[in-house]
Amino acid sequence: MTRSAPSPTGSLARGQSRRAALQGGLAAGALLGLGAPAALGQATAPVVVIGGGFAGATCARSLKRADPGLAVTLVEPAERYLACPFSNLVLAGLRELDAQAFGYAGIEAAGVEIARQPAVAVDPERRRVRLGDGAELDYLRLVVAPGVDLRFDAIPGYDEAAAERMPHAWKAGPQTELLRRQLEAMPDGGQVVMAVPANPFRCPPGPYERASLIAHYLKTHKPRAKLIILDAKDQFSKQRLFEAAWAELYPGLIEWVPLSFGGQVTEVDPGTGTLVTEFGSHRADVANVIPPQRAGAIAVLAGVADATGWCPIDPVTFESTLMPGIHVIGDAAVGGAMPKSAFSANAQAKACAAAIAHLVREEAPPTPKLINTCYSLVAPDYGISIAGVYAPKDGLLAEVEGAGGVSPLEAPAAVRQAEAAYAEAWFQTATDEVFG
Amino acid sequence: MSPQRRLVLGCIIAAATAMAGTGPAGAEPPxxxxxxxxxxxxxxxxxxxxxxxxxxxxxxxxxxxxxxxxxxxxxxxxxxxxxxxxxxxxxxxxxxxxxxxxx
CATH class of the missing domain: 1.10.760.10 (Cytochrome c-like domain)
Structure with a gap:
């Protein structure tokens, strides 16, 4: 893992991008001793980060902070990032999508070069990333942070076209607005049906927060409507807290159908709005199908995803166990006990950046200790949380025993209000830190 | 090498070592x-x-x-x-x- 990487000048002649060639030139100058200061040699250590979400954007920025001499390029085609946390409020009509949007100007100002292109190929042998416009970026270390891809091959009948009728809304954007419009257009007395996948998937408590906030919307605007959750598992995150809150706030509105009671959706028919399970079928006026997921496609192309569709990593460095020189962070990685959350992605990104800064200097990376805190809103003024502390153990990120856990089951309204306020504060602080 | 020069060199090495330990950005978070x-x-x-x-x-x-x-x-x-x-x-x-x- 700490073996020295090939010199960035090794592929100078083949490098197509102006920037890569410039870096190569600087490195050659330094290597040939043409009077370049020693620091310039380090300035040519190129690190490429693919993906500008919570994981990738944090990592790019943290790399510059850890070692301003690194040449960091963030590969991200989108002009703005639409954050998933808090997007369930958008569905419920309590927030606008624009409040979820963040640009990359702050990251650029921090000295990160942004390549506004998709990454279309990775050559791990030559340590090179190819972009959509044909340009190539050489790297000493590559960070792959593509988030998740939704699997449109997992539920018969549920493909990309079906998602226009039965939105997943599991990536913030047009899908979020589509589902919101459908909820708004639904008559009172209508039936909303959600399909929720088995683990692992992005944001384990997310579907239940969504159910809560949709229920809040229905209770307020369509009090005769119902919500059915068809779940491909028998337990879920913060379950007792959610169920207690549903009984208190939305009695009789939400019906949760677990796996063992026929919760697994085996087929959908978007034409008729039908979701079929092993036990029968459900007609939906509005269907929200959250399909199973896997690491974003570039992870597969880079050879860092295994047969499960996710990316196994070393828990100290986040370096792929399948491909040296490539690190994977965020939802795409096998995070061990760490959930796939924006908070985890942010924490992993900082630890990964620290590890890379050490590895580039050929030093042993520090052993990380990571925190995750996930808030869920059951109502706009009712927050609950799960927290954990994680450290490497037996090749995985394991929970530190005795720490972590969920909000108390019995708590006064003031505690729930405080957690809702902390949720908002977290979103503000985290997005400021990453994108501000 | 004079003792004075040795001292100066020693300081430079110490400074370089400290830099390597903490990273170019200063104190690294523990x-x-x-x-x-x-x-x-x-x-x-x-x-x-x-x-x-x-x-x-x-x-x-x-x-x-x-x-x-x-x-x-x-x-x-x-x-x-x-x-x-x-x-x-x-x-x-x-x-x-x-x-x-x-x-």
Whole structure:
């Protein structure tokens, strides 16, 4: 893992991008001793980060902070990032999508070069990333942070076209607005049906927060409507807290159908709005199908995803166990006990950046200790949380025993209000830190 | 080499070693400290979660101890504090105390 990487000048002649060639030139100058200061040699250590979400954007920025001499390029085609946390409020009509949007100007100002292109190929042998416009970026270390891809091959009948009728809304954007419009257009007395996948998937408590906030919307605007959750598992995150809150706030509105009671959706028919399970079928006026997921496609192309569709990593460095020189962070990685959350992605990104800064200097990376805190809103003024502390153990990120856990089951309204306020504060602080 | 030159050279090596240990950006956050900024923002952050940068180390150590034992009421910090050893908390507190001037 700490073996020295090939010199960035090794592929100078083949490098197509102006920037890569410039870096190569600087490195050659330094290597040939043409009077370049020693620091310039380090300035040519190129690190490429693919993906500008919570994981990738944090990592790019943290790399510059850890070692301003690194040449960091963030590969991200989108002009703005639409954050998933808090997007369930958008569905419920309590927030606008624009409040979820963040640009990359702050990251650029921090000295990160942004390549506004998709990454279309990775050559791990030559340590090179190819972009959509044909340009190539050489790297000493590559960070792959593509988030998740939704699997449109997992539920018969549920493909990309079906998602226009039965939105997943599991990536913030047009899908979020589509589902919101459908909820708004639904008559009172209508039936909303959600399909929720088995683990692992992005944001384990997310579907239940969504159910809560949709229920809040229905209770307020369509009090005769119902919500059915068809779940491909028998337990879920913060379950007792959610169920207690549903009984208190939305009695009789939400019906949760677990796996063992026929919760697994085996087929959908978007034409008729039908979701079929092993036990029968459900007609939906509005269907929200959250399909199973896997690491974003570039992870597969880079050879860092295994047969499960996710990316196994070393828990100290986040370096792929399948491909040296490539690190994977965020939802795409096998995070061990760490959930796939924006908070985890942010924490992993900082630890990964620290590890890379050490590895580039050929030093042993520090052993990380990571925190995750996930808030869920059951109502706009009712927050609950799960927290954990994680450290490497037996090749995985394991929970530190005795720490972590969920909000108390019995708590006064003031505690729930405080957690809702902390949720908002977290979103503000985290997005400021990453994108501000 | 004169003793004076040797001394100067020794200082340069010591400085270089210190740089290598802490990284070019200055003091590197100790184990666990980088996660704090997920919720605790820079100085001047508005909202219910206080900034920790520049806070005297003894205050942070005392707060974490009180969170761990449950003496101090908390929503999540009681659950998080239990995941850190005394040595880790001391190192984090020292580092946070030294970050006062950072934006």
């Amino acid at each position: 184990t666990g400290a980088a996660s704090c900024s997920g919720c605790h923002g820079p100085a001047g952050t508005e909202g219910p979660v206080p900034s920790l940068l520049g806070r005297p180390a003894a205050e942070t150590v005392a707060a974490m101890a009180a969170f761990r034992t449950g003496q101090r009421e908390a929503t999540v910090m009681d659950r998080i504090a239990k995941g850190f050893t005394d040595d880790e908390i001391r190192a984090i507190a020292d580092w946070l105390a030294g970050q006062g001037a950072e934006p």
